[in-house]
Amino acid sequence: MVEISSDVIRGYNDTMILSILMKEPSYGYEISKQIKSISDGKYVIKETTLYSAFTRMEKNGYIESFVADPDPEGNGKKRTYYRPTEQGKAYYSEKCAEWELTKEVVERFIDNKENVYGNN
Amino acid sequence: MVEISSDVIRGYNDTMILSILMKEPSYGYEISKQIKSISDGKYVIKETTLYSAFTRMEKNGYIESFVADPDPEGNGKKRTYYRPTEQGKAYYSEKCAEWELTKEVVERFIDNKENVYGNN
DNA sequence: AGATGTAGTACGACAGTCGTAGTACGACAA
């Protein structure tokens, strides 16, 4: 079975994380499980990669964190939730547009379609 | 105009380079121009990135180099050409399959399609 | 003679990912 290496998907970790946070605030452990299930187990993000993405994106102003209880009664261990900022939402949109373009461009190389090269 | 950042396409540099070499042996300067023209100027690979990709891929046995004259008469400065090895061709096929998968998976996150999550 | 285009090489910095390890709490079974 072909699996997705971190080298090829690394440019989309932030985008994938944001896409999950766009639906509702979430936290590390939950997001890692979602990435695994959405990808049918083809991509499993490493914990360290995920948590360092949180740190980076929060520092860049794309997400913000808040600590909350797992349930309204205040039981269980507190978790650090993240949600996208307005800037993060804009960034996400940009990344989606960039994805469309990247997809198109990579396919021009990968497809066996004859490419008509311009000069220069 | 949206442009492709090296961060998002970095996982596909080797594959793009190989795709060009699959058609015929080529060399650095030419490949960089081809990447630019095939992508309609949306992606321009840096020289240092390209040449270090050659070094890496040759070391890994995916490509091999030979020095040759630009034309049969032996005029002009010699160039270092590269061509894929058998192993490199196999690697390229794998990367193409991985691309298909990656594309599909990334779209599951990026699309606004409702994702039906399995458990776990 | 000087500028521009071709075809690279060298080198150190940087950022994102990874491996390894460790902490801490809760739930459940033996």
Added chain:
DNA sequence: TTGTCGTACTACGACTGTCGTACTACATCT
């Protein structure tokens, strides 16, 4: 009650690919 598993992280140093900068050298054009 003790131990194991699942949850939810944090710390830290190593590694790899990309980048910025700079430099070399030949050929061609003006």
